[in-house]
Amino acid sequence: MKKLIRLYIDSYRGLSTEAWLLAVVMLINRTGSMVIPFLSMYMSSALDFTKPQVGMVLGCFGLGSVCGSWLGGWLTDRFGNYRVQASSLLFTVPIFLVLPYFKTFESLAAMVFVLTLIADTFRPANSVSVARYAKPENLTKAYSLNRMAVNLGFSIGPALAGFLATFSYDWIFYGNAIAALCAAVVFIIVFKGRKPRNHTEPLLKADRQRAEGDRNAYTDTPFIIFNIFCCLFSMAFFQLLSTLPLFYKEAKMMSEGQIGILLGFSGFCIVVFEMLLVHAVEHRFTARQVMIYGTGIAGIAYLMLNAPYGIPWLYVSMFILSIGEMLTLPFTATISASRATTNTQGAYMGFNALAFSAANIFSPYLGTYVAEHYGYQMLWFGTAAVMLFTSIGFAWILKKM
Template sequence: MKELIRIYIDSYRGLSRPAWMLALVMLVNRTGAMVLPFLGIYMTQALNFSIREAGVVLACFGLGAVTGSWLGGWLTDRFGNFWVQTLSLLASVPFFIAIPLFTSAEGLAVMIYVLSVATESFRPANSVSVARYARPENITRAFSLNRMAINLGFSVGPALGGFLASISYNWIFYGNAMAAFIAALVFIFFFAKRKGTVRSTLAQEKDDKVSPNPVSPYRDWLFLVFSLLCCVYAICFFQLLSTLPLFYQHGHGLNERQVGIILGFSGFVVVVFEMLLVHIAERRLSYAGSIFIGTVLCAVSFAMLPIPTGHWVLYASIFMLSISEILAMPFMASVAVQRASKQTQGAYMGLNALAFSAAHVFSPFLGTSVADRYGFNTLWLGTAVALMAAAAGLYVVVKRM
């Protein structure tokens, strides 16, 4: 037990103050992450959309995420990560407030697309900030700290969102707007005067070695294959934000508060275990091994859902899904950072974010279409098979990289 506590404490050591502040900004921002998990339920319950119409609108969020990820990476390489993150946070505020005004499928789809462009342009800029402020030996843990903040916010956000939804769905959008505004103020206050980085001399020397012919990630075929496989993983994983809440409601009869509690449990698991498991994985596993195990666990979590038992299987499944996220996603980001040169870091992180953003397009559309036509059990088993294939591919590709 003492050894476990020591390892847990060691996992937080060596992280710089800016890394902690970036995590704080992410925590505040994601505490307001109430919209996306409840968007499908909002459309089917409050607006009386069909499951297929809800899937189309959610796919528009994914299209906006693809656009925002590319745009965020492009802007970051040209104007710097500070301005991109600031504008992304501030621009999202009025869009969140305006969403309740759009009640048709067409109007809401357009609004969700625009909102997604604004919010998702934050991702590549934030990833570049994490990479540049982290010490080289702690880079995966720095990403993990940031993701832990995301999940701590995500554990609070859906639970709070479920409570607000029971009063009025409009309060979910207003709460998200308030959180984004507060996050922007915190970010500007701490980072406005930090023009440089606080990285070690060794890391700075590495950054100063500018490649005379930097390779674009869009011409790096091995990284393209890696990004495609990450996209497959994300398409399956992001059922968490689209069809999984609908399954909880239609398949198990859960209400909004119960759905929020289960989703909050997912964030709680990541907060408790992420830094510890990543620290252990860094010591005992390669990038390829950790990503492989994480992807396999994701397959197992979805394969559990058709088990005809009580609500315990929902918690067991989402626990496995959370452990999968811990072991796969931080190391996927680290692969992108290690592959990039200084001049192309924004582009590589942008493509990495693009892989996950593209999943926001296909995940709700494919998930709702398969569930509507063939049933949820077929969807979950098909998802598990796709993940096993992706796990094998990721292991081979990352080994070669």
């Protein structure tokens, strides 16, 4: 027990105060993660949308995320990460409040696009903020701490949303709005006027000529290929937020409360184990090795869903999927930040966020289409196959990078 406690302490050692404060803001924001995990069930149960309509609305979610990720990176390089994060958090509040009043397919699709366009400008700005405040030797740990906060919030949010949905789906939108507002207030109080460790001013109009040696994220060929594989990974992985809740409800006959707890279990696993796991592997294996193994493990988790076992087996599958996530996602951010120069961190982190967001355009529609026409068993076989192909792709491109 003493060795385990010492290992926990070592895994958090060296993290800056600002990294912890950013994690607190992220925790508050993600505790309100109620809408997205239940959006597919809300549309199918409360609004009677067909599966293709559910997939298309979630595709609009992805399209907004793509645009928001690009816009967030562009704005961050010009106005700084503080302004972008504060604005994003504040502007999402009224959208969450009015979203329950849009009940037609067309109006909800448009509002979901607007919501994610604004909300996802936060992501590249936040990633740059972590890089600016973290100690260079602890960059991966800082990203892992931020992800731990995300997943701690995600372990609370869906469980709370499952409870609220038993009364009315409208309450999950209001809960998300309250969390975003609280996160905005805390972020502004804590970070207004605080100078980063690795300080650079936003580029003024007269100084936007790219410095000698700076790479352009959108013409960096190895990085483009890397992001294509990140997109493929997320197309498979993010079935977690689209078809997996439907699978639990329709194929396994689980209630909203049971689904919320199972989805929250994923966040709980990451909170407990991610920092330990990253601490254990980051100096023993290369980022390339870790991402190869992590992607393969995630594929195994989805393949396990085809086994004809009960709810305990679903928890085992979710635990293994969480391990794959812990081994893959922190290192994508580290690789992107390390590839960038100081003047291009916003663009690089935005491009990487865009790769994950782009998957949300196609992933929900493809997942719901396959489930509707070929069944969930074929969907999980296909998801596992994509993960295996992506693992091979990471092995190839990271060796070149």
